[in-house]
Amino acid sequence: xxxxxxxxxxxxxxxxxxxxxxxxxxxxxxxxxxxxxxxxxxxxxxxxxxxxxxxxxxxxxxxxxxxxxxxxxxxxxxxxxxxxxxxxxxxxxxxxxxxxxxxxxxxxxxxxxxxxxxxxxxxxxxxxxxxxxxxxxxxxxxxxxxxxxxxxxxxxxxxxxxxxxxxxxxxxxxxxxxxxxxxxxxxxxxxxxxxxxxxxxxxxxxxxxxxxxxxxxxxxxxxxxxxxxxx
Numbered sequence: 089x090x091x092x093x094x095x096x097x098x099x100x101x102x103x104x105x106x107x108x109x110x111x112x113x114x115x116x117x118x119x120x121x122x123x124x125x126x127x128x129x130x131x132x133x134x135x136x137x138x139x140x141x142x143x144x145x146x147x148x149x150x151x152x153x154x155x156x157x158x159x160x161x162x163x164x165x166x167x168x169x170x171x172x173x174x175x176x177x178x179x180x181x182x183x184x185x186x187x188x189x190x191x192x193x194x195x196x197x198x199x200x201x202x203x204x205x206x207x208x209x210x211x212x213x214x215x216x217x218x219x220x221x222x223x224x225x226x227x228x229x230x231x232x233x234x235x236x237x238x239x240x241x242x243x244x245x246x247x248x249x250x251x252x253x254x255x256x257x258x259x260x261x262x263x264x265x266x267x268x269x270x271x272x273x274x275x276x277x278x279x280x281x282x283x284x285x286x287x288x289x290x291x292x293x294x295x296x297x298x299x300x301x302x303x304x305x306x307x308x309x310x311x312x313x314x315x316x317x318x319x
Contacts (some may be wrong), residue, residue, distance in 0.1 A: 090114040092141060103163055108246065134156045136158070142156065149169075167248075168247075188249035189252050191249075200220060229273060235272075254277065260273070
């Protein structure tokens with residue numbers, strides 16, 4: 089059994105997609121980041137970076153004590169290793185998958201996250217910041233579109249790289265992108281959206297978070313947090 093500490097964000101969706109695709113048994117433990125659940129002392133023992141998602145595998149490979157993990161990319165890689173699914177054993181395909189997973193973790197996700205912040209949530213609309221992150225998003229989408237020109241999925245076969253990237257890329261409109269200029273991305277998005285496991289993952293999100301609006305009160309929790317000292 090896996091306990092998934094989760095909220096309905098792109099990074100959270102990555103893990104529910106994998107768990108649904110792999111058919112693993114799991115329990116969702118909601119961490120409402122708009123209310124500050126991520127700063128709970130018990131949660132910080134699992135996810136010291138006070139972000140979601142995180143997980144505890146009560147049946148890790150080889151047995152022993154439950155294994156706690158945070159960081160969505162590490163979680164995807166761990167689950168792929170545990171199940172033998174969605175990460176090829178072939179040397180070249182494996183590392184092709186991992187390099188695109190790390191591309192999402194190091195660039196695509198963070199840059200799109202900044203895009204969301206400055207265009208959607210920042211109290212002051214700073215034109216330079218909005219343009220900077222929308223243009224960087226445009227560049228990254230171009231990289232993805234070029235990649236998908238001659239392959240169905242990011243590493244050729246459906247993998248954890250696709251699971252990591254899809255939840256961010258499906259928000260292209262919010263990021264100020266023109267999907268008409270990205271035909272390969274559009275085809276890829278449509279293909280993944282049609283997968284039953286992906287649909288089940290997003291259905292769970294709708295059940296858990298029935299009010300996805302970010303309020304002024306929740307902004308004070310989500311944004312601008314400095315170091316929180318304990319003890």
